[in-house]
Amino acid sequence: MPATRDHPQPALRCRDISVNFGDVTALSEVSADFAPGMIHAVVGQNGAGKTTFARVAAGLIRPDAGEVIVAGNAVRTGNVNDVRQAGVELVHQSFALPPSFTVAEAMEFGASGSGFLYSRRKLEQRWQAHLESLDVKVDDRARVRDLPVEIQQSVEIARALVADAKILILDEPTAVLSPSGIANLFERIEKLKQRGVTIILILHKIREVLSVADTVTVLRGGMRVEGPIDCAGINAGQLAELIIGSAAPREINADDRVALTGAGTVAHAESHSADTTAIPMLEMQSVSTHRDAEGPALEDVSLVIRPHEIVGVAGVEGNGQRSLVRALSALSDLAGGTISFEGTDVTRKPLSGRRAAGLRVIPFERNVEGLSLSSALWENWSVRELLQKSLLALIKPAELRKRCAQALTSWSVVYNDVSQPAGALSGGNAQKVILAREMDDDARLILAAQPTRGLDIGATTFVWQSLRSARERGCGILLISSDLDEIFDICDRVIVVLSGRIVGDFSAPYDIAEVGAAMTGAVR
């Protein structure tokens, strides 16, 4: 490790850290030394143990074995206060600030010192100065829940820096940002590095690693496979190999490989064009909704999806993706406009009616909206069918269980028993249960919202394959994803949403800079 040999004392040293959650091994004997004053990247696919690693380092998880040494001193593992005292702070992937707090309160509740009582003015003065010193432009009286994600992240970073942080760990900070937001974040991180803060970035895009980090560490299956090594000494191809490993579940084509690791630009080799004369699977005309707690209002959204077509929705999270899916699923009221499926107006139909017409939804939050984790697999699987019957219709549970078992097997779900709760499955298997339910032969229009979020490489490519074969069968598909590489890889057309409007419509070959500019509303 030539880059670290110059520094005798690593800022953060992890020794043989092992973490088990029940029967699952999340980390196994991971050791890594992080030199001070540098930007370190930790990469790996989903499920590689990156977040667990970050949480162990931040004291949120007590490892079953191993130690954490900060600037030469061992800290008590699993003790946030000790770790924070030593100057380690973690910024979470899904932000961890109470939504009803004002920015100033969010700063204060994690701070220490300076008296027991405060007045509102004292609080605001104290933290406005802190925010300004970090160049975060936000009114500190604003509520956290009202902030756009990029600002929320800046506030979260400012929160982490209320004390004298020497090591700042950011868990997948780029996952929710637009390309320009990522550039801003990296600029901010460079500044912190100049102030002497050691940065550890959990990432999963090789492109980002190579553009910002000094060293990179690769985790796979809970083990450290490489690093920290100097980023100058490795190229994107080698890094992709390390991340995916040789034991990839099945043949992955070159484009998918690039999309999975963010190693370069997706060429979108399979050119595929939908039949523009066919009756559209979905036609939205000037649809508007009302703003609500779940997102901004849609404004004058018109969209056509034809059979044999996958349309991707790109955009920074919270710009109307949820509103769009909810409007199509009849879960929110329209303020105006019409929606039709295959030429039939369904504007006034409830979700059950739309489902009967062939609509299928893979919802955003797999574990909340997609499945009932405490219910049996067969109940989760049969719910769509049961809802097409009358409430008092007699059912035969034994037969439902049998058919469920057949369906799950044909979707290669790994499970013990159809009566086991859905919560006992891994993320990838859980998603396959949803696919088994939603991608049946009668499906016509499929709304897939973040279908691969959090899934490992095997499950991700499985989902992509399923979407592609549904397209072959003639389905129209709307894919919402925050991963531009994924969208570019499998979509025939990409629309960009911003504040509830469609602000861009692109076809392959895609230019990440152009799409990125549309996402933030920058003039191209």
Add this chain to the structure above:
Amino acid sequence: MDDIIIAILRSGTPLVYVTLAGVIAQRAGVWHLGLEGLMITGACATILGIYLSGSVVLALIVAIAACVVGSILFWFVIEKLKANPIIAGLGLTGLGLGGTALAVQSIFGTQAAVNAPFGLPRLGPAFGSYGVLSVFVLLMPVFVFAMWVLLRRTRFGLKLAACGEHPFAARSVGVNPSAMRLAALMIGGVFCAIGGAELAAGSLQIFAQNMTSGRGFMAFAAVIFGAAHPVGAAFAALFFAVVGAIGIRAQLIFGDNVPHDLLLGLPYIATIFGIWLSTRLRGGNKTAASFGELRDY
């Protein structure tokens, strides 16, 4: 006019104290339906304490100790044994109601009401016709203000709110939600004891079985109505007291023309109305059935 205000303060003050206990628990993320049980425990312990020891101070100490022990038991069951707070709270209430009845029966051998020779100190003649009220009536606004300061103007209050709203955020900065809930429930126990003491010994100096008659639940409703804000919830509690006083007034005015048992129901109806209004204003959730489960993350 004075007598109406006195009636309102008499019935409202115990409710406000218990409401404050509910507020601090709610802030920490605990749905506290054990308030009723703690309140009656406080009432019983105060009267028995005065009766047996002859000292108000000692009686209050006993009442506070009993309620704090009850709160710790409640915390242990919902936090360490992960019981459902609503059912466990109802259980705590049942224990309070049954336990106090049993205590009275075992000491006096009868289930009749117990009279104490004297009650909490009164304000005295300096306050004119208000002198019949106990000192805790005067202290009530002070405690409400103190609770407001604690919850809204200290870092402790912020941490407590974080535990209720986003426990993971609290953990991330090294706050232990479990310990914070214990603190909140214990402080709540003190307020329940005062509320119970005021109910039993503030004006009547009597303890009767089931004398709380749902006030603890009403206090919980006041917490929801007041959005767990100390001042708002205190006003909600006073509102329920005002409605109760109106019912009693109406009886005096209309006599037998209105069924008086039904007028007694007015505070309950006001409670239902209050909780409906507050969900209405805040855009209530029509789906989630959280059952008041504690959140760890």
Add this chain to the structure above:
Amino acid sequence: MRDRIVPVLRGLIFIVIGLVLCGVIFTIAGYSAPLMFQSIAEGAFLRPRAFEHALRWGLPLFITAVGVGISFRAGYFNIGAQGQFYVGAIFAAFAAEWLNGAPAVLVIPACFAAGMLGGALWAFWPGLLRLKSGTDEVITTLMGNFLAGLLLIYVTSGPLKDPSGSGQQASSRPLDAAYRISDSYGLSPTIVAIALCVGTAMWILVNRTAFGVLAGLAGRNARMIEWQGAQLYRLGLSSFLISGALAGLAGTLEFMGPNGRLASGFLPTHGFTAILIALVANLSVVGTAFVSLFFGGLASAALFMPIMAGLPAAAIDIVNAAIALFITAKSNAIDRLFGSRGRK
């Protein structure tokens, strides 16, 4: 199979813990805890004809508890069984009053219909408030219990007052013997048959209809089935109505059977005990039947104890409350003891 046994064993362990707590309370209050438990056990299970006594108290509890289970299953914390029980009895009493003199074949079914309607009505408004505006049903149903209690006092001392009453406890005129479905001992073929019908119908509803599966899913995760296009409003409101109607039925049963009249404040802990039964039985219909017998035994012991041992009847309330305190507890330690699969 193990997945079914573990919750039962866990429940039993926590019941034991609850009983230990009771023992502590009894001892503090100056009673002999062993004597107390001995007389409870004797009163509930060991004395002659204990099983029949347990049935007399257990069958109405079973009917209410099955209903409570239906609404809990669907995710609604309807704890207003007591109020629904009272209002059901009140409606039945009014029906009996108005139809007094008509043939029994007419009056008895009419009373049952009225009782179920009354119970359903008392569950309808909290259900409506919950499903239309999200008003928390825990508070509204609790307040409903207090209101129903006042309503009962009002009708027994007003419209339905028995003029020849002694005045100690207000009550209605005794029901004409022709309309009674049991003597005051409280067990008759009619009551057993009604309980069996309710049990069978509810078992089918829960286990063999789309409603049962969907309501269970809605209770565990309402958002998921909303994304499937379910109308939570229908599922939820029908659960409220069924549970209210069954509590009303139990009220009617008590009125037309063992009680034979409406007395203010009768069986004040019926609803709470039914909630406990439903929880101890883990909301299963078959389990509810067995657990009802157990709590029915306890209820009969409450009457037996003051006679037997000079102990207050409140002792049973304390036992029930202590069980309530612990019954929903989960403990990883105990689950591990039985080797149950822990979920992450």
